[in-house]
Amino acid sequence: MAMRPLAMLPEILLFVGGLVCLLGGSFTPRRRQWTLRVVAAAALVAAVVAALAGASAGGTAFEGAFAVDVATTTARVVGAVATLLVLALAADEVAGDDRESETYALLLFATTGALVLAGARDLLVLLVGFFLASIPLYALVGLGRTARSAEAALKTYLVGALFGILMMLGVTLLYGVGGTTSYPELAGALAQAPVAVVGAGFVGVLAGLAFKAGSVPAHFWVPDAAQGSTGLTAAFVTTVPKVGAVVALYRLVVALPGPLDWGLLVGVLAVASMTLGNLAAYGQDDPRRLLGWSTVSQVGYLLVPVAVAGRSDLALPSMLLYLGAYAVTNIAAFAVTTAFPSVRDLGGYAGLVRARPGLAVGLVAVLLGLVGTPPTAVFVGKLTTATAAWDGGMPWLTVAVLVNSLASLFYYLRWVAPALRRDDPDDDLAAPRRWSAGVAASASAASVVLGLLAGLVWAGLGGPLSP
Amino acid sequence: MLSLTIFFPLAAGLLLLVPGVGPTAARWWWVVASAVEVALVAGLWWVYETPAEGSLAFDEQVPWIPGVDSSYHVGLDGLSLPLVAMTAVVFLACAVYSLRDDDRPRTQAALFLALEAVCLGLFAAADLILFFVFFDLSIVGMYVIIAGWGHGDRARSALTFFLYTFLGSLALLAGFIGLYLAADPHTFDMLELARQDPFAGRGTAGVVVLGAILLGLAVKTPTVPFHTWLPPAHTDAPAVGSAVLAGVLLKLGTYGFVRLGMALLPDAWRSWAWVVLVVGIVSVLWGALVALAQRDLKRMIAYTSVNHMGYVVLAVGAAGMVAADTAQARGVAVTGAVTQMVSHGLVTAALFLLAGLFLDRAGTYEIAEFGGLAARAPRTTVLFAVAAFASLGLPGLSGFIAEFQIFTGSIAAVPASALALLGILVIAGVLLWTLQRIFTGETRGRSGGFTDMRAHELWAVAPLLALSLAIGLVPRPLLDVIEPAATTVVAVLGR
Numbered sequence: 001m002a003m004r005p006l007a008m009l010p011e012i013l014l015f016v017g018g019l020v021c022l023l024g025g026s027f028t029p030r031r032r033q034w035t036l037r038v039v040a041a042a043a044l045v046a047a048v049v050a051a052l053a054g055a056s057a058g059g060t061a062f063e064g065a066f067a068v069d070v071a072t073t074t075a076r077v078v079g080a081v082a083t084l085l086v087l088a089l090a091a092d093e094v095a096g097d098d099r100e101s102e103t104y105a106l107l108l109f110a111t112t113g114a115l116v117l118a119g120a121r122d123l124l125v126l127l128v129g130f131f132l133a134s135i136p137l138y139a140l141v142g143l144g145r146t147a148r149s150a151e152a153a154l155k156t157y158l159v160g161a162l163f164g165i166l167m168m169l170g171v172t173l174l175y176g177v178g179g180t181t182s183y184p185e186l187a188g189a190l191a192q193a194p195v196a197v198v199g200a201g202f203v204g205v206l207a208g209l210a211f212k213a214g215s216v217p218a219h220f221w222v223p224d225a226a227q228g229s230t231g232l233t234a235a236f237v238t239t240v241p242k243v244g245a246v247v248a249l250y251r252l253v254v255a256l257p258g259p260l261d262w263g264l265l266v267g268v269l270a271v272a273s274m275t276l277g278n279l280a281a282y283g284q285d286d287p288r289r290l291l292g293w294s295t296v297s298q299v300g301y302l303l304v305p306v307a308v309a310g311r312s313d314l315a316l317p318s319m320l321l322y323l324g325a326y327a328v329t330n331i332a333a334f335a336v337t338t339a340f341p342s343v344r345d346l347g348g349y350a351g352l353v354r355a356r357p358g359l360a361v362g363l364v365a366v367l368l369g370l371v372g373t374p375p376t377a378v379f380v381g382k383l384t385t386a387t388a389a390w391d392g393g394m395p396w397l398t399v400a401v402l403v404n405s406l407a408s409l410f411y412y413l414r415w416v417a418p419a420l421r422r423d424d425p426d427d428d429l430a431a432p433r434r435w436s437a438g439v440a441a442s443a444s445a446a447s448v449v450l451g452l453l454a455g456l457v458w459a460g461l462g463g464p465l466s467p
Numbered sequence: 468m469l470s471l472t473i474f475f476p477l478a479a480g481l482l483l484l485v486p487g488v489g490p491t492a493a494r495w496w497w498v499v500a501s502a503v504e505v506a507l508v509a510g511l512w513w514v515y516e517t518p519a520e521g522s523l524a525f526d527e528q529v530p531w532i533p534g535v536d537s538s539y540h541v542g543l544d545g546l547s548l549p550l551v552a553m554t555a556v557v558f559l560a561c562a563v564y565s566l567r568d569d570d571r572p573r574t575q576a577a578l579f580l581a582l583e584a585v586c587l588g589l590f591a592a593a594d595l596i597l598f599f600v601f602f603d604l605s606i607v608g609m610y611v612i613i614a615g616w617g618h619g620d621r622a623r624s625a626l627t628f629f630l631y632t633f634l635g636s637l638a639l640l641a642g643f644i645g646l647y648l649a650a651d652p653h654t655f656d657m658l659e660l661a662r663q664d665p666f667a668g669r670g671t672a673g674v675v676v677l678g679a680i681l682l683g684l685a686v687k688t689p690t691v692p693f694h695t696w697l698p699p700a701h702t703d704a705p706a707v708g709s710a711v712l713a714g715v716l717l718k719l720g721t722y723g724f725v726r727l728g729m730a731l732l733p734d735a736w737r738s739w740a741w742v743v744l745v746v747g748i749v750s751v752l753w754g755a756l757v758a759l760a761q762r763d764l765k766r767m768i769a770y771t772s773v774n775h776m777g778y779v780v781l782a783v784g785a786a787g788m789v790a791a792d793t794a795q796a797r798g799v800a801v802t803g804a805v806t807q808m809v810s811h812g813l814v815t816a817a818l819f820l821l822a823g824l825f826l827d828r829a830g831t832y833e834i835a836e837f838g839g840l841a842a843r844a845p846r847t848t849v850l851f852a853v854a855a856f857a858s859l860g861l862p863g864l865s866g867f868i869a870e871f872q873i874f875t876g877s878i879a880a881v882p883a884s885a886l887a888l889l890g891i892l893v894i895a896g897v898l899l900w901t902l903q904r905i906f907t908g909e910t911r912g913r914s915g916g917f918t919d920m921r922a923h924e925l926w927a928v929a930p931l932l933a934l935s936l937a938i939g940l941v942p943r944p945l946l947d948v949i950e951p952a953a954t955t956v957v958a959v960l961g962r
Binding site for chain 2: 314317368371373374375379380383384386387390391398399402403405406409410413417420421422454455458459461462
């Protein structure tokens with residue numbers, strides 16, 4: 001056990017990048033704040049490079065409190081690349097805005113928090129990650145400065161405060177009966193502890209992570225945040241925190257011993273999340289709100305491998321693959337909405353295929369990808385997670401995934417159908433914003449290519465969690 | 468070589484997306500590419516030799532997701548080669564038929580070429596996940612064709628089609644996952660699964676897994692009671708879309724029965740055989756009776772498809788009723804089933820293309836709007852009559868060869884199959900009655916201004932029927948390819 005602070009170089013780079021943006025923002029004239037976007041992008045690229053370079057070293061940092069393994073590395077790469085894409089959306093949405101540099105700083109801080117969550121091997125580090133990821137989020141959601149944005153920020157804050165407290169309570173309980181906060185030691189220490197207390201503690205921590213992941217029962221803020229805040233915030237909050245939270249939950253389920261069946265609880269939440277997200281998405285007309293509910297259902301699928309964590313060899317790689325696939329696909333979908341900021345209902349996309357055939361094809365690929373149509377990356381993720389569920393002894397989860405995929409097709413098609421209609425397009429569709437269109441095109445292409453190259457990616461996702 | 472054949476249409480389609488290709492160039496490019504594809508398939512047929520049991524001709528394998536042992540694995544045998552050939556021919560007919568179509572020809576051609584690649588890939592796939600990938604892509608392609616080029620209430624029909632068949636594909640996927648997990652070592656490879664026969668002697672598990680697969684295929688085929696998506700999809704699809712949907716896509720279901728159900732889960736297939744048999748008989752009778760009640764020409768043809776696919780289902784069901792002395796008869800039934808798939812593909816594609824003329828000339832499919840067309844449009848009349856006779860199984864045409872074998876084999880194995888003979892009778896009545904109503908008597912209704920078939924329409928439909936006639940007169944080359952594969956399947960079932 002050693003400190004090895006360099007093992008956390010990617011997180012450090014992001015945090016320092018955030019500080020530079022925050023402080024530099026005070027000195028930089030508004031029309032030159034784009035330089036800070038370059039700084040932020042550089043920090044993210046450096047973080048990806050550092051993550052890949054540090055992947056081979058592995059091990060733990062800060063005396064075992066932070067794990068550097070395949071899950072952390074994947075979360076780092078996915079989180080940083082996703083934030084990079086969001087940053088490109090920011091070039092359209094906040095360039096020249098008086099909150100530009102603050103936006104970049106908040107994005108970087110929240111990303112750091114999500115990555116700390118992903119690597120945490122200690123309940124206290126988990127808490128730090130939770131707050132580091134949450135507090136910038138409240139500010140980001142409120143940055144839109146509209147009534148809806150204020151409402152969304154308040155809702156996010158209240159839900160976050162409630163579930164944050166539950167999480168602290170859970171950590172306290174587990175620490176109280178276990179006498180330690182380190183995962184490897186908890187496993188032994190909790191074996192003799194009263195089952196009810198351990199159960200309550202786990203449920204508390206689970207509640208906090210459910211808030212970050214935007215899953216049932218802490219999902220209320222997601223559709224509001226997706227609809228009310230700026231497009232870049234919507235894309236960010238539905239993607240990056242989920243990456244950290246899902247990986248963190250996976251570690252927790254693996255670390256905590258029986259006798260209670262944590263996997264079963266997570267499995268039930270997964271089914272509730274995918275079902276509720278799908279049902280609620282049916283009636284939505286605002287594409288961003290629809291996507292917000294769709295991310296609730298997607299988290300359900302992401303929790304499936306967590307439910308069978310440790311019971312199937314496929315669980316970890318399938319979850320990591322799905323995380324990456326989901327991140328690019330979800331951001332691509334949001335990028336289409338930011339490309340046409342004035343189009344805020346599904347009918348407004350009528351005739352997109354005529355106005356912008358390339359974007360229309362990308363949108364269709366992304367939405368069908370979210371359904372799980374091959375050969376997109378989400379398909380491979382869904383296939384492998386569903387297989388892992390059955391392999392791990394929960395065939396009912398497999399059935400739930402497949403049934404929900406069918407159910408989700410209906411509302412995604414509500415968006416696909418107008419986009420492919422040969423109506424005369426609205427003027428709004430004539431000129432998409434450049435950066436957003438670029439992100440939509442590249443991320444949707446990536447979601448397909450990632451699926452075709454799934455074998456290569458999968459090979460890189462092998463390997464266990466650090467013990 | 469096989470991969471080239473599969474992906475050539477896709478590459479040709481992608482080339483069309485280069486900006487600046489004019490409509491005429493696009494249409495001719497489509498025809499030329501489809502013709503080259505037919506030549507490629509003919510080349511494959513020419514060098515094809517029946518592969519040894521447990522292997523495929525033109526076998527090609529590249530790892531795709533080694534983590535779950537899924538690979539790009541393609542190959543052909545006596546079950547798939549005839550269907551691959553039929554697919555190439557039907558798509559060529561569609562390309563020729565569309566030579567005068569002005570509705571966004573470039574996109575349409577690109578889409579059909581891509582769909583052709585998907586269909587060919589599906590028949591050639593020897594990996595469950597690859598099969599599923601092509602299966603789903605075929606649904607997406609057809610959805611876009613119905614929604615984009617259809618008429619009437621096309622959005623709704625396309626949605627129904629997508630939801631229904633997507634349901635089927637997910638049931639299929641559940642079954643695939645079950646097969647994968649039952650195999651040891653886990654694999655999605657069809658040849659390896661056939662070798663392992665993972666559910667041998669495992670009773671209910673195999674029955675459940677096959678149940679999921681059967682559900683998926685029954686929706687796709689479609690059989691009663693999952694056929695309700697078919698008539699609206701056909702009614703609102705463009706003529707070439709209907710031809711591909713009925714001619715090629717429906718075969719994916721019945722092909723799956725043989726390729727996935729019988730070959731991979733023989734034990735469970737024997738348990739399900741009587742259900743399949745009954746569903747087949749009901750589909751035959753139901754399809755025929757409902758066809759009788761249709762006033763819309765295209766819906767009528769759609770229901771004859773339900774009836775014709777019913778024969779195939781009947782045959783594969785009967786083939787599963789294993790008894791010691793019926794192996795040969797059951798082999799004949801399976802041969803008949805595959806022949807019927809090819810025959811139905813050619814004949815129904817021709818019928819749907821002919822039905823397209825009615826919408827084009829008169830704007831309606833209502834049978835009652837026409838009468839005495841023979842005087843106005845002799846070429847249409849002759850071809851429609853030939854197609855109808857081929858469809859009802861007149862000797863000398865391919866339908867007879869197929870249905871004769873199906874009934875010889877099935878009745879010998881399960882005498883109760885004879886019930887389905889009633890279906891042939893009713894369908895014969897339906898088709899003859901339709902011929903009589905539309906083509907004979909005084910010229911009336913919308914027959915007045917009906918222009919006879921133009922050259923491109925004639926050259927699209929006539930070759931399909933000529934092939935049907937060729938199979939009917941000289942069936943040996945086709946049967947020589949199918950029979951060894953059918954015998955293998957039946958032998959696996961009898962183990």
